Amino acid sequence: MDLVIKKAHMDVLADIQIIEKECFGKEMYSLDLITRDYNNELCSLFVGVVDGKIIGYIDVMLIGNEAELIRIAVLPQYQGKGLGTKMLKLAYEYLSDDISKMFLEVSATNNRAINMYQSFGFTVISRRNKYYADGSDAIIMEYQNNTN
Numbered sequence: 621m622d623l624v625i626k627k628a629h630m631d632v633l634a635d636i637q638i639i640e641k642e643c644f645g646k647e648m649y650s651l652d653l654i655t656r657d658y659n660n661e662l663c664s665l666f667v668g669v670v671d672g673k674i675i676g677y678i679d680v681m682l683i684g685n686e687a688e689l690i691r692i693a694v695l696p697q698y699q700g701k702g703l704g705t706k707m708l709k710l711a712y713e714y715l716s717d718d719i720s721k722m723f724l725e726v727s728a729t730n731n732r733a734i735n736m737y738q739s740f741g742f743t744v745i746s747r748r749n750k751y752y753a754d755g756s757d758a759i760i761m762e763y764q765n766n767t768n
């Protein structure tokens with residue numbers, strides 16, 4: 621599947637909210653929260669597009685040259701086809717000149733996301749016990765950009 625990523629514009633925020641709803645259910649971000657990140661100059665939002673359809677999105681916050689992967693999500697019917705990995709790579713390439721390190725936080729129960737982050741090159745740097753509302757631990761991961 622051919623995937624392109626595009627910088628998000630105002631007119632795709634409602635599509636992003638639908639992705640949030642389908643991927644995170646009651647943990648979803650509201651349209652207000654998505655709009656807040658969109659308007660935050662530290663955040664970069666990208667949408668992943670396949671055959672003209674928005675199938676996922678990614679939100680990266682950059683403070684100085686340290687990035688935080690705030691969110692990445694692919695619509696359920698498009699998951700497991702390599703699109704999340706491609707989206708992460710393309711967004712990273714877009715920003716990589718400005719990034720020396722990238723961090724993220726993920727539930728220890730989210731095996732698919734953890735596999736994707738590890739194959740990208742993230743390593744586990746710490747763990748927070750019972751961090752999430754469902755009682756699961758949070759895993760903190762880091763990626764080093766060796767070229768910056």
Ligand SMILES: CC(C)(COP(=O)(O)OP(=O)(O)OC[C@H]1O[C@@H](n2cnc3c(N)ncnc32)[C@H](O)[C@@H]1OP(=O)(O)O)[C@@H](O)C(=O)NCCC(=O)NCCS
Pocket residue numbers: 643644690691692693694695698699700701702703704705706726730731732733735736739
């Ligand atoms: C996490 C997510 C973005 C990954 O996107 P994706 O398109 O499904 O992922 P990919 O198809 O690129 O696969 C990523 C890795 O997971 C592995 N994988 C695929 N299905 C899996 C499964 N059911 N269980 C565990 N690992 C799985 C793949 O093998 C791949 O690893 P590899 O590169 O070593 O082969 C997507 O599943 C998603 O939106 N999940 C819900 C939202 C979420 O949890 N976001 C992350 C926290 S913000």
